[in-house]
Amino acid sequence: GAGVSQSPSNKVTEKGKDVELRCDPISGHTALYWYRQRLGQGLEFLIYFQGNSAPDKSGLPSDRFSAERTGESVSTLTIQRTQQEDSAVYLCASSPPAGDTQYFGPGTRLTVL
Amino acid sequence: KQEVTQIPAALSVPEGENLVLNCSFTDSAIYNLQWFRQDPGKGLTSLLLIQSSQREQTSGRLNASLDKSSGRSTLYIAASQPGDSATYLCASDQTGANNLFFGTGTRLTVIP
Numbered sequence: 001g002a003g004v005s006q007s008p009s010n011k012v013t014e015k016g017k018d019v020e021l022r023c024d025p026i027s028g029h030t031a032l033y034w035y036r037q038r039l040g041q042g043l044e045f046l047i048y049f050q051g052n053s054a055p056d057k058s059g060l061p062s063d064r065f066s067a068e069r070t071g072e073s074v075s076t077l078t079i080q081r082t083q084q085e086d087s088a089v090y091l092c093a094s095s096p097p098a099g100d101t102q103y104f105g106p107g108t109r110l111t112v113l
Numbered sequence: 114k115q116e117v118t119q120i121p122a123a124l125s126v127p128e129g130e131n132l133v134l135n136c137s138f139t140d141s142a143i144y145n146l147q148w149f150r151q152d153p154g155k156g157l158t159s160l161l162l163i164q165s166s167q168r169e170q171t172s173g174r175l176n177a178s179l180d181k182s183s184g185r186s187t188l189y190i191a192a193s194q195p196g197d198s199a200t201y202l203c204a205s206d207q208t209g210a211n212n213l214f215f216g217t218g219t220r221l222t223v224i225p
Contacts, residue, residue, distance in 0.1 A: 004156065043215040056212065091156060100145060100206070104156030
């Protein structure tokens with residue numbers, strides 16, 4: 001079946017511009033996660049959606065970062081006024097109800113010039 | 114805040130060797146410990162998940178162990194193959210909310 005998909009696969013932007021990254025989770029998965037992976041570093045948790053509950057935004061690094069999710073489907077991660085330190089691979093994952101295993105998408109590589 | 118460390122950062126072995134990858138974590142109050150592999154340009158693939166009440170999990174040539182008291186987990190790969198070449202990541206889930214804390218990974222190269 002279809003896995004988690006993310007778009008675009010690569011995004012190059014200029015410092016100060018806003019970007020939107022998209023994640024389509026596996027159908028039926030209630031939980032959705034965003035992570036950031038900077039070069040040479042481990043994955044950092046950003047935000048977590050579970051069903052209709054309020055999202056866990058504890059990992060968002062600044063108020064320039066925000067994310068939305070429509071029901072239990074697509075999610076968008078928005079970064080406003082991008083900075084060079086935002087350059088990273090942004091990974092999305094989803095997991096089924098009552099499941100612990102996360103299924104990851106291929107990521108979006110963001111480069112801020 | 115949980116800190117997860119993986120040693121070594123990189124490892125090269127000849128095909129057929131057995132090998133062990135190490136993962137250590139500072140907060141032993143974990144809900145579960147997970148191992149993933151990451152291939153270049155691709156997302157993560159879940160390999161094994163060990164619940165806090167378990168000591169090990171096995172899948173094919175892979176065996177993961179968990180020692181909460183010492184804050185350690187190991188991933189054992191038997192009879193390594195070139196297709197095992199990837200970066201292996203361990204991650205701890207502290208609360209069951211699946212908010213994972215990841216290590217920086219071990220990049221494994223299996224030489225044919």
